[in-house]
């Protein structure tokens with residue numbers, strides 16, 4: 204079903220990557236798109252960015268509330284929210300300070316939860332609205348040296364599954380989009396924790412990061428996610444999750460369902476080239 208009417212759309216993290224592509228794509232189709240950034244004025248706007256950028260930080264409940272209230276004052280409704288903003292930390296669990304792990308969970312998981320808590324009353328009043336949560340295939344398969352990121356995305360899976368049941372008869376729809384690798388380049392602000400890495404983790408972290416850097420070049424075009432979002436806007440009913448990624452990444456998900464866990468893990472260790480590493 205094509206979306207003909209102008210929709211009011213909020214997309215978090217719209218300065219780069221998937222969020223930016225989605226915002227530009229939907230704004231070009233005539234929708235009223237509001238993107239967010241922690242510092243909207245800090246970069247020049249592109250010619251084709253026909254959307255407004257509002258200040259919002261996933262960690263700051265007041266900034267989230269201000270964005271939702273601002274859009275409501277101007278538009279009187281919010282039809283679609285894409286919870287996209289996130290950050291990534293890498294490194295062995297034993298080298299990552301728990302406070303950094305908590306911060307990762309706070310941005311990627313609680314940031315989404317804060318926004319959804321702010322927007323649900325608005326959508327409930329209208330008895331309609333769609334929420335798309337940017338999960339990840341890493342929220343279905345734990346990635347080595349990316350444990351806290353995976354954990355934050357796994358958390359979103361449980362949260363959305365539960366919320367779908369709470370919203371079953373509300374007219375509000377919620378679903379996960381689970382990208383594999385997308386050609387967005389590595390997050391320029393990613394953190395890497397290597398201190399204490401005079402062990403097998405130093406080599407392995409480097410190997411895994413090399414594979415992940417390759418994904419950033421070979422992944423799917425972010426426009427495919429924008430088209431998926433557009434297609435989902437026009438659907439009457441949404442499934443719980445929509446996966447979008449390279450063939451071998453989707454295959455890995457399928458294999459996880461059918462293979463014994465140790466066999467699946469061995470394939471992952473081989474894939475990340477860390478199968479041969481042995482602890483001293």
Ligand SMILES: NC(=O)c1ccc[n+]([C@@H]2O[C@H](COP(=O)([O-])OP(=O)(O)OC[C@H]3O[C@@H](n4cnc5c(N)ncnc54)[C@H](OP(=O)(O)O)[C@@H]3O)[C@@H](O)[C@H]2O)c1
Nearest residue numbers: 216217218219220221240241260261288289339384385390
């Ligand atoms: N790229 C991939 O291969 C891939 C694969 C699977 C899943 N995903 C998921 O898809 C989404 C987008 O990924 P991406 O690669 O396009 O991201 P990205 O290029 O790193 O962009 C992240 C966006 O989030 C914003 N952001 C970062 N930290 C924030 C915070 N604390 N509060 C508010 N906004 C914040 C940034 O804006 P400012 O810096 O301007 O605030 C930026 O616009 C994420 O949820 C990611 O986990 C991506």
